[in-house]
Amino acid sequence: MPRFSIVIPVFKVQGYLHECLDSVLGQSFRDIEVIAVDDCSPDACGAIIDEYAARDERVRAVHLPENVGLGRARNAGVERARGDYVLFLDSDDSYTPGLLQGLATRLDEAGELDILVFDHVRTHWYGKGPRSQTADLIDRAGTEVFRIQDRPEFIELFLVAWNKAFRREFFLKEGFQYAPGLYEDAPVSHLAMVTAERIGCLDRVGVEYRQRRHGAITKTPGRKHFDIFPQYEGLFAELEGRPELAWARSLLFERAMDHMLFVIKRPDRVRVADRKDFFALTADFYAKHVPADFTPPGGAVGASIRALAKRSFSTYRATELAVRVRRRGPKKVRRITGGAGRRASAGLYTVHRRRFLDPDLAVYVSHGEGLPSCNPLAIYEKARELAPTVRGVWLVRAELASQVPAGIDYVVRGSRRYWEVMARATYFVSNGDFPDGVVKRPGQVYLQTHRGTSLKRMGLDQREHPAAARGVDFDRLLARVDQWDLSVSSNPHSTAQWERVYPGTFESLATGYPRNDRYYTAAAEEVAAARAELGIAPGKTALLYAPTHRDYQKDWTPSFDPARLADALGDDFVLLVRTHPVDSGSPSLGELAGHNRVIDVSRHPSVETLCLAADALISDYSSVIFDYANLDRPIVVHADDWETYSRVRGVTFDLLSGLPGDTPGPVTTTEDELTDVFRSGRWHGPESTALRAAFRERFCAYDDGHAAERVVRRLFLSEEPGRPAPLAQRTPAPAPDRS
The missing domain is CATH 3.40.50.11820 (CDP-glycerol glycerophosphotransferase, N-terminal domain)
Known part of the structure; x- marks a missing residue:
């Protein structure tokens, strides 16, 4: 039984899921299980989860047969959890290094806690924000263990599922369930906090809470935000059935009012046209649940609550306008001029x-x-x-x-x-x-x-x-x-x-990619014509050398001597040199002029033609390797500066790992190694073939010769584009005939 079960509901986050899972599995504390719940995601999330589960036995992949929403996906994860403590993490967020070890140490020191709360930061595309607004509460708690009944100010800790570690037996004993719809955190978080006998805090940032520019449901305006009302109705129905929690009613009522008033004034949640309806439902909730001993707080929130009590939307709007004026101060209107x-x-x-x-x-x-x-x-x-x-x-x-x-x-x-x-x-x-x-x-x-x-x-x-x-x-x-x-x-x-x-x-x-269609539609005649156009004599093995641009180099210099390589390989080989377009004017290319086995093709208008003509590709970190893999011809990676390139430019995966799917063929780092790869025949040997097959499986998933047709049907004809043919059913353009 692991110490921590981390439940991660997953839906349409394929661009962030790797980072999320890596942040959990890379923690120094390893006594965990990760329950990744695929909420019938329509993108590649399910496949990503399965990849992680195959690589790491701590990952359990759960695939739901239909989309049930965030709350019920969490419930499905809790049902399968076995850890002493359950944590929730949204799949576009991530853990900070050392969080789980910090939680384990705090629990060892404090003894068994029902809830352990930690802090977070918001991460925007332009950088990280400061600690949360409740960071001072967490700091004030120190190593104290408390109940909300004794320390009611701590009910204001950030209202989400993912900043807490719940003792699993406590969570199950209380029968907590996340309801469908938005704001599903509210009933469970509030009820858990007021029922827990032992609450503690860990004064550290544990979650990087991603603020997505688009796609986050909480920042998509619409009627879905009216879900807040049934969520809080569920909470207060639960309170009605638990007289021992009567002390918490006023406390939670104030939190409900504060939450609803926060939502109504956010234009990214409630549209202007819907605000009057939202206000009316908030006023209904107020009238139905206001405790007899409730006293509105001071300030703007108190003024808005008094407007709710009067059911006066005009008074509420006047109150909000006064707050905005005080915050903004006098504002000059400037004319925008631009010639x-x-x-x-x-x-x-x-x-x-x-x-x-x-x-x-x-x-x-x-x-x-x-x-x-x-x-x-x-x-x-x-x-x-x-x-x-x-x-x-x-x-x-x-x-x-x-x-x-x-x-x-x-x-x-x-x-x-x-x-x-x-x-x-x-x-x-x-x-x-x-x-x-x-x-x-x-x-x-x-x-x-x-x-x-x-x-x-x-x-x-x-x-x-x-x-x-x-x-x-x-x-x-x-x-x-x-x-x-x-x-x-x-x-x-x-x-x-x-x-x-x-x-x-x-x-x-x-x-x-539509441009890659030629790699499946070209016939032997087109391949032969491409070679003839380039002056490749019959019987020659043509190697296309296509390096990428280096941001840290002023002028391109080849990482090996093309002429010397051509001489070392002999008359059976010819080398086509294709620089990145940015480097096509490099003085180094002039040094190749006149060599009868080296052809400068840097200014050729079609890289697809060059690929069709080549028997094999020599490249480094260029995107051409992914396109060329469609031809199922040998690829040699010459990477003499991988450490520098990956550090300065940054890379999305380890091209040189040698693992299936990462590396498309033999890897060399010196000119001697590169020469030996071709002299020995390893460039087209069984190991090269196996690596290329796995690489094609990963990176040639959609190219089958009909990409342009699919795009045209979707864009211009508004038709469903259809699915690419399986890799095993595709036939690439024939390799050059060297007989």
Whole structure:
């Protein structure tokens, strides 16, 4: 029987669940069980729980057959708990290091407690806040053991399930059950506090309480917040049946009033249009349950309660207005002036924004307003086939306009037609940002395709890595994320990453990357043509070397000598060198000119063509490894600076662990090791094949040759996109014929 049972209800938190579980399982105190309750989550949460359960015997995975909500999911966890103490943790929050050891030590010192309370901090995307508002109460408690009847001020400790360790026998004996709906914490927390005979506090921060920008139900306004009334009705019904708790009635009534008045004034909970109804129900509750000996407190809360007693919504509103005026003080109204914005709003753009949206107009943008490429190009081409009435217009930089392929319509930023297109297009498809100066209109739909699976840290994660965050405006980044409606993903790892580091209201599409369709649709003739275009002679083994960019390097320098490697491997091999686009002008590339077995392909317009032509890939931490894995051809990871890269840039998993699913093939750290991998044949040996199979299972989950079709059907035709074919049923493009 473990010391602690940690119950974690899980629903639609795939971007945060790893961090949550790691924070618990990584605790120094290990005598625990983790009961992860999958509340029929529609995303990858269930699979994540199963992965942890397979790796750690302390994790018990519970999968509920239907969604029952947070409260009943907690109940399901308690039913299976075996520990001396039960704790609850929300699945987007996390424990601080050492919490469980601190709890165990406090319990050893204090003896058996019914409830042990600890503190928390709120974590926002921009950083951590201070300790909770009740931190002074916890500090004041010290090592004292008390009852609420003797120390009633402690009823004000933060009203949640997850800042307490409950003695399991006490919890079960009292028959505590979380009710369905919001504010399910209230009845159980209050009733537990007034029935417990021995309560103690641990003066330390134990939980990082995540304040999500979007998605948290407590910050989503609507009628669901009216659930607070049946929750407190349940609490007071329980008090009616327990005369021994008559002393607590006034105490809990005041807490109920304080809670309801807190909720009604929060615009992220109760909409303005619903406030009068909410006030009326609060007044009903007041009239029904007010104790005879109840005296309203002083201050603003007392004034609001007196308005409830009179059932006067106008008095309540006047009271709240007076409070806001006192808090804000005199406020000057400043005129907002902006020459550029005023000129834009007075011009063509404003005129066109008054017109109806064109339901058959789509704007496509490749990163940096470059030439048509990547996922947007694959979607554009498939849309011309499946949704021919939708006209696609590309946004390109002026200096590239002459290079746009014939037959592709385009506009240049700032032109007269540009403003019309941006104002009236219904669809925007981009692997970068929404254009500056463009205001997203109601009815416009923005599809973010991204540019690859991310090993490196992205989005908000970059805050912890100054080299990666240099020049990033995170407020601006989040404003752009708020414009996304749909986000394309090629695997569950990417979905979880995008939802966590780009917190928004967008819908994730498990479609696969459209640009990767070629890896399944290309025939042998296309592979042969790609090799002929690059000048790869028949019979040669072509190795594509595609390293990523280093934020901490001014100029790119290869981590090995490509010419020397080509010479060492001999005439049977040819090396294609493809730098990151940022590094395509590196002086190091000039040194390769003239070598008959090394070809600089850094400026080739299609990395997909290069991958089709290559027999194997040499890379480091580039996202190309995830795309190339679709071809089921050998991958060699050359990682001579992993420690530096992972520390400076940050990574989402250990690419070099050698564990199935993490590492796609042999790993080398020196030029000699890299040479030996190819000379010995290990690059395409059985170990390489096995590693690649597990890697493909994890990271090629959605790519099957029909990703672009799924995106087009969802975006333009409003159809269900369908599910990708199982990996075993897919046939990648044939490997190059070297006979």
